[in-house]
Amino acid sequence: MENNKKFCNIPNKKEAPLFGWPWENLDSFKYLLYGPLVAKVIYAIYKGEIKNDIWCLHILILFSLRALVHQLWSIYSCMLFLNRTRRINQHGVEFNQIDAEWHWDNFLILQALVASFLYLSFPSLAKFPIWDIRGFICCLIFHIGISEPLYYWLHRLLHSSNLFHQYHWLHHSSKVLHPFTAGHATFLEHLLLCVVVGIPTLGTAFIGYGSISLMYSYLLAFDVLQCLGHCNVEVFPCHLFDNIPILKYIIRTPTYHSLHHTDMGTNFCLFMPLYDKLWKTMNTNSWDLQREISSRKTSRVPDFVFLAHVVDVMSAMHAPFVFRSFSSIPFSIKPFLFVMWPFTYMVMLVMWAKSKTFLFSFYNLRGKLFQTWAVPRFGFQYFLPFAKEGINNQIEDAILKADKLGVKVISLAALNKNEGLNGGGLLFTTKHPNLKVRVVHGNTLTAAVILHEIPQDVEEVFLTGATSKLGRAIAIHLARRKVKVLMLTLSTERFSKIQKEAPVDCQKYLVQVTKYQAAQHCKTWIIGKWATPREQYWAPSGTHFHQFVVPPVIPFRRDCTYGKLAAMKLPDDVEGLGSCEYTMGRGVVHACHAGGLVHYLEGWKHHEVGALNVDQIDVVWEAALRHGLKPL
Template sequence: MVAPLSTWPWENLGNFKYLLYGPLVAQVIYSRMHEDAPKMEWCLHILAICALRLYIYLLWCIYGRMYFFTKRRLIDGKTVDFKQIDSEWNWENFIILHGLVASVACYSLSYINLPLWNLKGIVCALIFHVGVSEPLYYFIHKKLHSNQYLFTHYHSLHHSSPVQECLTAGHATPLEHLILGVVMGIPMLATCLIGLGSLGMIYGYVFIFDCLRVVGLSKSELVPCKIFEILPFLRYVIYTTSYHNLHRKEMNTNFCLFMPIFDALGNTLNPKSWEFHKKICSGLNDNKVPDFVFLCHCVDLTSSLHSPFFIRTFVSLPFKARWFLLPYFPTAFVVLVSLWIKSRPFIVTGYTLRNRLHQSWCVPRYGFQYFLPFAKDGINSQIEDGILEADKSGVKVISLAALNKNEALNGGGTLFVNKHPDLRVRVVHGNTLTAAVILNEIPKDVQEVFLSGATSKLGRAIALYLCRKKVRVMMLTQSKDRFKTIQMEAPDEYQSYLIQVTKYQAGQNCKTWIAGKWLTPRQQGWAPAGTHFHQFVVPMIMSFRRDCTYGKLAAMKLPEDVEGLGTCEYTMPRGVVHACHAGGVVHFLEGYKHHEVGTIDVDKIDVVWEAALKHGLRPV
């Protein structure tokens, strides 16, 4: 039997748990409709405070995941993985609990009308916090650690999260949050009862309280050490992120709520606290340089909200347009415009594979911008900045995402390799593995395929590979010269298997279509019923035919020993990445010393495929 108050009573309700706010909403509506002078404004304020608290934690979490801002002061380079995200999925339960408790407390005080502001009340709340809340929390927190029963059943859950992040603050048992609610409520309630309360005091206290909790559970240090050098006594007045991090590592020290002076008085102050804080602030705790970087880009305005630093529960699932994204569209548009004016590649996420750090950097450009002629130089300049920064940092391999290696843009990365012949970082387009994934999806007994985008890098490689397997390839292209050039690359005995076609009607009897060019509904209509559309086109073709099946973009599942992966790559399932990303991973794991740019070496397709399987990558 589980211990009382160790599990949430509404944990099986899913999103229906938000109906617990129903009575508060109903009271607000009723008072507005049927009372001349509404008495229960408390309900409205409780709802507003709950919403405020939710956004405090979410916004701080978003900031904490912006590695391009926080990388210099990261306390721990580890990233939150899917397992931790799932375990902390209902982190906001404590806000619901505190809202319900507050509604009960305020019901008995509904006769009190608070002014908007009262300076004496703010000073009084501060006194109650320092004199009552801080020592009370210190005593209870220390007891939760010293008593084995209490720690096992009530406090170990909070310490079970391997990586601290803002939302970890909510990952605790109901008893802990009831205690926290009491500690938090004492200054506000006491101040109101002695007649000095105000709405400003309540909102301000809640806001500051939650912001200070966020400071302790952030991934990077937020308090500069200069403050403590100028005013040393502040070390005992306000705690820091590194201070709380030491508590998570050495749990018999640093028990305070926000003020280390109580740890000093209780002889539980970790002696390494100030030195560790200074070390973090000085940048001496810098995380190691990544060995591999995947240089990605945004697809469109909607999917840009799936960036790894956005709402972590949303980005831990494959991208799908959802209704709650609508309020964020104006902000996303402003960011789009600002990034268009001036920006450079930045770190968005990372994971560890074979004890080596792999990161994703993002070129702040959207899909449509890659097709604007006047944007070409600017985009290439940003990609070049990313490659040069990776080279300077000591990165070994950098892989280019779909549009970053566009043939018309930079010749599949050839532009950068030719311009900088002394690059130490290996530039990889990953198309060799992409071709391998597509080719290994095609059934072995297929005798004929219809190929659009046939003269592209991937189309050429697929056609040349299949003709060697004696598969008849209908290559859709209007250019006879480009077709002849590719056909002449095939061995003499296999050239007859490559056939130029100029109309989609040519594929009306072929049930294996490989789309390297976007297909309209009319063009798809020429395929016979039962056709399967393989594809390597960005954006993906839409599924217009119900009597046909559609493949996804080429992708591979990362090895099982990957650590710290907590975001999905666009529409890919968890742990799955685009084949060009996986191609860069294989390039690094194999230790290849060559650049993989320009045309695809058909002889390397099987070699790279076998290498991927050897290292634990698996087809989807």
């Protein structure tokens, strides 16, 4: 068989027969296909006759467990803080691959329907005992003697030029292996896989040795091994194969299968490399590469780090290692989150007590590695007085770790640079004056984004959080533009100090106000401090609320419009990005994240901490545009 690598990214313009799934137009409504089984089980329970339809219940339980197996492997595969040194392909899974594999579980529906059909056609087969050791022995013989070689030759056949171009290219179109990639194939291929799976299970049942435990064990073990091969993390230590050499022909390691996706003329086996050895298709680099990856102690040092934090319990479930599909779209409240809330809350307590900063996600830009680390602290914890020291210690540890590794720039997210917490990062640069890593709060670009959202013809704005770092910079910059700024603050002293920083001829544009009522005729509000519904009520109809408050205000006014937190779209040449940053769209990051990125790309050697340099706002904005970042 020839190496089909040249066909990998060339989809057939006209779909071949049995390429698509019969229910692909149903989208999420495809799960209604389980409806008859669910209805039958509910009706049997209601009638007290569940023993007569027990296999309908088993099918539902078994296929729920199979889906859980894939999900758990997905969680492990995406836990970069656990497995980053043993990742085989160092790139991240991108949005287009996630979208392509969105319906990875179609094969579970297919096999559940096939199982239901067989149950209805041969009800006597379903009268299994709980356990029969003879069945396990027979099933193993059927699998090794029939299913393994059958899969091997079917797989080689699918790699022939014609069939690969019509069908198998879809599976190989996934650039980075992931447990869900195991199910990403055409309808025809999964029909063939039904035969491969059915031979050991049905064969054992037909000769009278079937059992409930066998059905569960074989199908779950099959899925575990499929996910293992596609997990992109080498889980086996090399010394295992040195001590027991025969395992090289019994176990398909993740590295072994990954080579099939880079050199498609080799490593065709299902789970046993023995058949590649017998028919001379084993990649000669298989075990050297496995040794190299499994022995790796360090991973590539990132050039830039964004130090994020969790906002709340709900948003914690938006992490890439929880639900990959959910994290690939902007965060919003979904019904399933409420079901998981108690468990997530317990995890939060453990993280609060024990956890350290962990690697959250990464992407590549122009050959450089950019990572997001996360401090395991939730938004409300930043406002607890007794938690201040502990949070600062964790941020400091992350900065020192980045400095030790050789990271060039570390940028602090929202609450990690809170003025009351650490003075916008000034605490750390003062305490550690010899840091090589540049600490950046990114607020300069945040201010630039907000200022460029305000139309040039605006003559008056209302500003809350007016004496904060961002509020001060925005007020002075607007005053220079001859825009009247109503600064909401009770502190005349702080207001006067900011007013004196503005040019003499611009100071008159800064006006102190102490009540929201003062802005009842101003239609441009910049919210830097949480505003209640009652406070928002004072805005006239048609007002637009710009904001830099964390968390953002709740949009109560239907006759007004609300801007999102300041953000920018990453350059088009970003690679490996597959998760959204909180509520931001795909490829969009908070302005403070983008600000740190610009700091690194420009090669600036200064720290950006403490008060904002108003003169740098336009400089940073122009640099961001020059490097391909785009305003929304």
